[in-house]
Structure formats: C-alpha cells, structure tokens
Amino acid sequence: MTGVAQSHRKLLTVITESNLERDIVREIETLGVGGYTISDARGRGDQGLRASHWGHSSNIRLEIVCDTPLAERVLARLREKYYEHYAIVMWVVDVEVLRPDKFR
Amino acid sequence: MTGVAQSHRKLLTVITESNLERDIVREIETLGVGGYTISDARGRGDQGLRASHWGHSSNIRLEIVCDTPLAERVLARLREKYYEHYAIVMWVVDVEVLRPDKFR
Amino acid sequence: MTGVAQSHRKLLTVITESNLERDIVREIETLGVGGYTISDARGRGDQGLRASHWGHSSNIRLEIVCDTPLAERVLARLREKYYEHYAIVMWVVDVEVLRPDKFR
Amino acid sequence: MSLDPVVLFFALGLAAGVLKADLRLPPAIYEFVSTLLLLSIGMKGGIELARQPAEGLAGDLMLTLLLGILLTFLAFFILRGIGRLDRSNAAAVAAHYGSVSIGTFAVGVAYLGSAGIGYEPTMPLLLVLLEIPAIVLGILLARGLQAGSPWGEIAREVLLGRSVLLLLGGLFIGWAAGAEGLQPMAPLFFDLFKGILAVFLLEMGLIAADHLGGFRRYGLFMGAFALLIPPTFAMIGLGFAMLMGLSLGGAILFATLAASASYIAAPAAMRSAVPEANPALSLTAALAITFPFNILLGIPLYRQAAEWLWVR
Amino acid sequence: MSLDPVVLFFALGLAAGVLKADLRLPPAIYEFVSTLLLLSIGMKGGIELARQPAEGLAGDLMLTLLLGILLTFLAFFILRGIGRLDRSNAAAVAAHYGSVSIGTFAVGVAYLGSAGIGYEPTMPLLLVLLEIPAIVLGILLARGLQAGSPWGEIAREVLLGRSVLLLLGGLFIGWAAGAEGLQPMAPLFFDLFKGILAVFLLEMGLIAADHLGGFRRYGLFMGAFALLIPPTFAMIGLGFAMLMGLSLGGAILFATLAASASYIAAPAAMRSAVPEANPALSLTAALAITFPFNILLGIPLYRQAAEWLWVR
Amino acid sequence: MSLDPVVLFFALGLAAGVLKADLRLPPAIYEFVSTLLLLSIGMKGGIELARQPAEGLAGDLMLTLLLGILLTFLAFFILRGIGRLDRSNAAAVAAHYGSVSIGTFAVGVAYLGSAGIGYEPTMPLLLVLLEIPAIVLGILLARGLQAGSPWGEIAREVLLGRSVLLLLGGLFIGWAAGAEGLQPMAPLFFDLFKGILAVFLLEMGLIAADHLGGFRRYGLFMGAFALLIPPTFAMIGLGFAMLMGLSLGGAILFATLAASASYIAAPAAMRSAVPEANPALSLTAALAITFPFNILLGIPLYRQAAEWLWVR
Ligand SMILES: Nc1ncnc2c1ncn2[C@@H]1O[C@H](COP(=O)(O)O)[C@@H](O)[C@H]1O
C-alpha cells in the first residue's frame, strides 16, 4: 500500500440497531474517540431482516477512523457490551489519512 | 495488515439503481449471502446523474462482507445479470472481522 | 491482496458539510472525476457535533473510486480549498475493481 | 377554454426547475401528497358508486381494455414505422402512452370540479383498467412470448402497485362507508384535495424541468410524437366514450386518460422487463412534454371537443 | 355494535401488507401524523380541563397507578405460570400489556366522537399515568433491584418520551389557550383529526401485517394471550372506572386503555433495559393481534359492556 | 400586550429541547411546513395586490433597500466598535441582523390576524427586498471588492433561494388567480395556516434550544447585542414605515422585519462567501435569543409602539 496520503490508520465500521445510537456514541466517546460518522441503513443478518421503515428495526452504520490501539479498545468494548443481545456486526479496514493529528 | 481483529474477509460494495433492490437481494440470497447492509445514495457514473429525489433515478449502496469464494460468485453473478443494461458499479476491499462465523 | 477482481484503484472517502455538496461536485468534476457516490451522514469531529436534522449542520459522505494520480489530485485540491475553514475529513483505501475502464 | 389556477403551481415548479432553483420537496412529502390524492380520487368514486350503482359496467370494462390495447399498438407502429425506433424502445414508449397518468387524471378531476361538471363514479375503476394492458402488451411487443419472462413478478408489480391499490382501496372504502360515514374524514381527503394537488403539481413542475434537457438528445420526432399523440388519443378516447354512453364529464375524463402517458407504473415495469430500452427516452416524452401539454392545453381542449360532440 | 369507518383504512393497510404490496409511507410521514394525533388528543383534553376543572383528580391518579401495577403483575404471572416463559420475556411482555397504546386510544376517541358520547378531559393525563408504572415494574420483574440498572436513563426515556411530552404539552397548551385561543388552529388539529387518524391506521395495518408472520413461531399460547387479555383487562378497567366514578364515555376509554398494549414506549424501554428479552415476541402480540382486536372488535364490545353497567 | 397562543408551541419545543427530549420532526416535515407557510404568505399578499393595486410602490422599495443597508452598517459598526469582533465575524453577524427572518414574519402575520388588524399586500415583496442587501453588504464588508468573490454564485443563491422563490411565486399565483380562483385551495393554504405555523414553531423551539448552549461561549456582549438590537431596529423600522406612509398593521410588520435576524438565507450565504466567520456565533444569536425575543415579547411591544405613534 503505497501512500497517496501520509499516514496509516484503521477504519472501523459498525452496523447495529438504530436504537443503540445514543448509547454507543456515549460509549465510544468515553473510550476517547474524537471523531465518527453515522448514516442510516437497513439490512439482514443473524437477527433477521432489519429493514422496517420503523424505528424498532432499522440500522445505523457507524464509522470511526483512529489508530490501532484505540480501534482495538473500541472493538473489545462493543463486543463485550452488545454482542450477546443485540444485532451488531463490525469490520476493520486499513486506511491512509492526510492529517494524522485529526485521527488520534 | 496486522490484525486488530482475527480473520480476513472481503467487503464487496455495490452501487446500483434503487429499483433493483428487491431483485438483487433475492439474487444474492440465492447465492448464499446471509448478511448484507443497504443504504440510500445518489451519484454520477457512465449512465449519467442519478441524483433525482425520485425513485426512478436514485441509487442504493449495498455492502456484503463474506469470504473470497462467495464474493467471487456474487461479483460474477451481478456482472452477468446487470452490467449490460443497468447503472451498476462494484468494488472489493480486504477487511478484518471479529467473529468469522458471522460472515460465512 | 490477491484479486477477486482484476484491477487496483483507490477509494477516496470524504466526509464534509452538506452545504458544500454542489461546490465540491463541481470541483471534482473539473479535476476529471467521472463517477462518484454521495450519501447523507451525521457525525462529530474537531468542528463539533454535526448531527442536527437541519441543513446547517449535517454531513455528506462522498466516495470516489479512481486511479492513484487522480486520487492525489483530488486530495490536494480539497485540502487546499476546504481544510482551513470547513468541517472535512478524508481517507483512502485500496480497492479492487472489475472493469478498470469504469474508473479512469 | 380557461386554465384552472392549480396549474400555476406547475408553472412555478417548471420555472424554478429551469432556473435550477432548489424548490424540491423531500421524497417523503411527494409520497404523502400522492397517497392522499389517490385515496381521495378512489373514495370519491366509491361514495358515488354506493349512491348510484353502476349499470352496464361489464361492457365499459371490456371497451376500456380494448382501448388500452388499441392505443398501445397504434403508438408502437408509429414509433417503429415513422420514428424508426428499435423494437425495445418502441415497445417501451408505447407502453407509456397506452397506459395512463394519475396526476393528469387528478387535474382533470379538479378541472371538472371547478367547472361544476359531474362524471361517472366508475372512472377510477376505468383508470386502473386502462393502466394495465399497455404494460403487458409493451413487454410482449419487446420480448415476444419467451419462456424467460418473469410474468409473475410483473403481474405483482402492476396489480399490487401503489397506485392501483390505493385507488381500489379508496374506492372500496368510499363504497363501504358512504358519504356519511366518511364525513369526519372529508376535511383531509376532500377539502384539502385541491391544495394538495397544487403541492403535487409544484413538484411535478420541478421533475418535468429535470427532463426538459433530454429533448435536445432525442430530436424532433419524439417531440412531435409527445405533442401530437395526446390530442389524437383523446379523440379516440372520445369515440370510445360515446360507445360506452358516458356523460359529458365522464367523456372528458376518459379522453384525458387516453391522452395521458404513464410516468410511474410503466417506467418501473419497463425498467425491469425491458432493460435494454432507454428509460430516459420515455420519461422525457411523458414528463417533459405530454404531461405539461395535457394539463395546460389538453384538458380544456378535450372539454371543447366533448361539448361540441355531446351538446350538439 | 357497529364499526367506525376509520378502521377500514387499517384493513386496507393490513391487506396490502399481507399481499406484500408497497403502500408504506415514509417514516417522516408516520412521525408527522403521530405528532399531530398526540397534540390533538392532548389539546382536546386541555380545552375541556380549562372549561370544567377536574375534581377528585388525586384519587383518580392513584387508582390509575394502581391499575397499571395490577395489570402488569397479572400479565406477568399468567405468562410465567401458564405460558412458561422465562423471566425476562415474561417481564417484557407484561410491561407491554400493563402499559397502553396511544393509537388504540385515538381510535377510541374517534369512536366516541362519532357516537356523540362525551368523556372526562383528564383522560390524556390518565393515559400518561397508565403508561409508566408497567414499564418500571417490567424492568424490576426482569432484573430485580440490582445496582447496575440504568434507572436514570430509563426514567429519562419514559418521562421525556415523545408521546408523553406531546400529550402533556398539548394538554398544557389546550388548558392555557382555551377553546377560543386555539380556534385558528382548529382546522389542523381538530378538523383533520379523523383523516389523519385514517392515514395513521393505514400505516399501522402495514406494520401489523409485517408482524403477522411472527405468530407461527410463538405458538398458540401467545395467540390466546394476545386475544384474551384485552377483554379481561378491559373488564378490570371498567371496575376501576366505576370506583373512580367516571362517565360512560370515560369508562369506555379507560377500559380501552387497560385493554391496549404498548408498541412504542414499552418496546424501546425493554430493548435497552431487558436486552435478553426477545423484542419480536412482545411486538408480534401487541401489534399483530391485540391492536387489531381492540380497534376492530374490542372498542364496540367495551362500549356495550359499559352501557350495560352504566345505563342500568 | 397579550401573547398569541401559537407561541405556546414554541415554548413547548424550547422546553423539550432544553430537557434533551426527542420531539424533533424529520427534516422532510420541516421543509413541507415551511414551504406551505411561504406559499401562504405570498398568496395572501398576491390576492390583496390583485384587489387593490399598490401605489407608490417604487418609493417603498427604495426605502426598504435603504433600510437594509442602514441596519447592516449599524450592526457592523456596533460589532466592530463595541464588541471588538474581527472583521469577518462582524460582517457575517451584521448580514444576519440586516436581513430578515421569515418565521418571525409569519408569527407577525398570525398576530395581526388574531388582532384583526389589516396590512399592506406588498409586505411579502418588502420582505424579499429586505432580505437581500444585507447579505451582499455583509460579503462586501468582509472581503472588500476583491476579484475572487464568486458573485455570480452568491446572486444565484440569494435570488433563487427557496424562500425568495416561494414567496414571489405565491405572490404571483395569488395575484394571477385572485381570491376566487384560489378558493378551492384555501383549506390547505389559508385555513391550516395557523396550525402549520404552530408545528413550525414547535420545531423552531427545538432548534433554538440546540443553540442555547452556544451562549456561554460567546459571552455577555453577544447576548446583549441579540437582545437590544431587535427593539432598536424595530424603532428605526417604524420610522421608515412612517416615511412610507404604511398603515398601522403594515408598520407593525415592517418593524418586526427590521427587528428580525435571518437564520436561513444569511447563514447559507455567509458560509460559502465568508467561510472564515464562525457560523455558530451568528446562528446562536439569531436563533437562541433574537427569534424567541421577537415572537414572545417583541411583536406585542412593536405593536404598542406603533399604536402610540399611529393612533395619536
Ligand atoms: N455479512 C454481512 N455483510 C454486511 N452487513 C452485515 C452482514 N451481516 C450482518 N450485517 C448487518 O449487520 C446487521 C446486524 O447483523 P446481525 O447481528 O447478524 O443480525 C444486519 O441487519 C446487517 O445490516
């Protein structure tokens, strides 16, 4: 991966229930996440179809670009807190960023 | 790519016409895709601007995390069925996931 | 990264203020970008929370798949024009694509 | 031959669209507004139906189906013969023009309302029936009777489409509950009808403006087609209306239906069943020319023609 | 025991949903429509309250709280004892049935309006009060008085929930401005009420249809529970209404509240406080069985029972 | 000096916002509601205009432009001189206060309606004219007459902005169709006006609450500025209203316009033309202080002042 930009970071993507938004945002901010992006989504997974136009069963798509240690902490925390009872899926990608200072 | 998470998978992203949603979902489920995420999008490509607020010409953004063979099957099938006549674009990224069992 | 698809490109993701959409699209089209995808988003960063349901403070999420030189030109141009005064964040990922001709 | 003020909203939307000004309403509002219009139209019909049961309905339905088939064939042969369009595109465009536009029908209903002219309560039913054969025929003309055609899926899409279901649902509710039962809902569904139609037309003006540009691309023939087919089909519609013995108001609405081109059901069906046809071609014609022509000039024109024939 | 025509819209939505037809309105419209309903109901109550101040309110409020607690316990023990549900699921379902459904209440209000039966202006207040204890109790039954429970957060969610706030806000506005002050707003909030309710019920029909499928999964007991609890709870509600000395209309509404099951506040609270409970179980029962039962059969039934008891 | 009940909805929104309760309506509804308000206001003006053609309009327009320039300069020098703001921020805030708020104007219209006071039909035209010079001047004050300024783009944004176009479009439709022609649309555009305004104000209360927090950051001077400028500008507006020979109602509305601060057109224009200015600074002042002040206290106050001057 030769860089068009200067620094390497992790992009953590989380798909989960929209009703968790408030809670999850509070959680990741406590862990030190300073920047994130959220958009609305629908989908299917082990918990079945989550495509209702209704609050009860729609998803959000949360993206966090940060360094590896923080990504690991966030992954661990979300897994521990939500994996058992909620619809949630996470994946991680390597990204290059322009201004590393903006992403811890 | 050293892992914050344990396993490697492919993330296939498809941008296409919203009116294909029902059809494409049926198609990928037939191929064995058990999980996917969809959000609404707009954009421009070879088929021109697709940014109308109207059903006729808006896009969806479909994401599937799965193993390489399944990604290849999905790519091949969508290419064969939709490339000729529909607005569609696809790309693939390497991702790390926490629980490989959730992604075939 | 062994290829399920044939060619390598860069995926540039830009998160920025929705009111810049018109302006940024004009800018990247001038630079030669032929295809892009936009969706609506909210989030937090150095400029604070941008989650109002109101036009003033919501975000867009812009994705461009293109070759490395074009990605570099777009990055440089957006940085120069918007970094100082606007809420904006960008990152780059390596992607594989099926039909390289669709992405410059 | 005066215009109904509601079309001024269409003009405002068109002007804003041409100036690239952002008057666009969110899609959610467009859907809300069109849902209310469809339910209103259906309910009005249903209430009348409960009052004065339709006679000779079977014959009218047959003739309506026949008209749908006739118009689609006619459009197809003109497009192939004179326009030299390839088979798929000719079939797709023909399906649009053989089918109907509910927005145009709503303007017709408002127009008759202002003019104080009554019409048959079965019109929403005829509308639904005129929407369908053109779409089926369009697909047949494009693909023949191949095995591979997803007929089941297409039937679902057409018969259970939003507009068909809301119209028929409204018709049923109006019929079952009657004028008195629906009295408490009248403020939303009947009193607001024309205001809601105004909002709808503002939006249609913006959408039409989006498609105006398409014209330079598709040239003179398509422009002439989109402009001349409506009055021609309207006259054929008047002929059928005579055969069916419709009232003056019914005849005007029936001609309006024949003259109108679908921009919701047909495009969706053609996109999935005839993907090789260029969707922009049909939409440009239907939205940017035929729709404005019908609501601005057509409807008053068809009224004059009908009056000339009916009140002789 | 005649149906109000507004439920025909529910039937249309249900039919469309079962046919998998896409009549769904965008979520934005659903929120708009429910906001208007909540404000209307609150404002109506507030206007009456300003006119005839409530007497003996404190006693009514106490009894309402008591009823909420009683119904939740009753549901819980039936679910545990007869249904053999595990503790979390029993508690979650009990919270839904001890609490109330505002949509059901709105249909009750429309029903009384058509029938020309008045009711106490304090009903919206009792509604709010009946919404709350079941949720708190549901959490307690599931988790006990553990230290870890996020009570602060839960209190916030329930007390500052959209529906509670809009109802109380409307009540306050109606009380402060009075009928005369709100006169210019009557066209939106009062004249459109029933039309808006029709749109809301159309949507509810579609949502109910989505959950119908759940039933094969949860079996006979849950079906019977969702069908038998409403009339049972309604009778208990009538008993309390008698104790409180409510009017005929007030008693019918109070019974309707007792019979109804929450599908907005309770699901949200249970999801965050009792995550191990299966949310589909409660929602299926409340939305796909209890809600339709109440608006189609229940309300006229509770009216008959109340008339029998009140007009003796 | 009594409040109009419609502001109770603003208070409800504000309270909910401060309590961080989620009463927010989807953006689609906000746009729908504001579109209806803008069209209504324009149409009302247009209908009156058709009835009694405006005399001496040219003079009024000139004076309105002049007022816009005067207010912007005044605000700028106060912000620079007393507030010690840097040039860009002073210019941006000045543009907001030299321009107008349509929401405030709508409350003024409703207020006069309740009070039974008439006003000149040209007010929507003056509104549009007062919106523009402040924005242009604000950019000039920030950047000087540099070559690089995207004037074309800015002119587009301001002149073809949603609110300008809807107001002028409504004005034109009202003028062209007249009261009689618009009669069938009155239920939506006129009867619902105040209810729709109530929904709009509920939302504005929530938005204002979002910006309340900004105040601790920007300190005492900005608070005082946002509170004292409105009555000051209102008095200057009354002076101009006298020069223009406006009626009592016209003068109250004109003062209200002068007192109001833009929170839609100006923020958008400043963000793109003066990006170095802090957008939160102007918005906080305009939304969290000036808007509430004007609708809660200002309008009744300006009325008293106007009555004192006009009815002497
Ligand atoms: N393999 C996958 N690829 C993409 N998105 C997924 C995948 N699996 C699940 N999701 C998303 O994550 C949400 C929750 O997943 P689950 O917990 O498996 O129900 C689903 O509703 C989907 O939107």
Ligand SMILES: Nc1ncnc2c1ncn2[C@@H]1O[C@H](COP(=O)(O)O)[C@@H](O)[C@H]1O
């Ligand atoms: N290079 C690209 N980068 C990102 N998105 C693209 C690109 N090209 C096309 N798209 C998206 O894919 C859709 C269909 O593309 P096309 O088939 O080229 O018209 C467009 O409307 C865009 O949303």
Ligand SMILES: Nc1ncnc2c1ncn2[C@@H]1O[C@H](COP(=O)(O)O)[C@@H](O)[C@H]1O
């Ligand atoms: N570390 C991050 N990860 C993901 N998105 C971010 C991050 N930082 C900022 N953003 C997004 O970019 C927008 C602008 O960022 P900023 O310029 O830092 O305010 C924010 O509103 C977020 O939506």
Ligand code: NA
């Ligand atoms: Na036709």
Ligand code: NA
């Ligand atoms: Na209950």
Ligand code: NA
């Ligand atoms: Na001002």
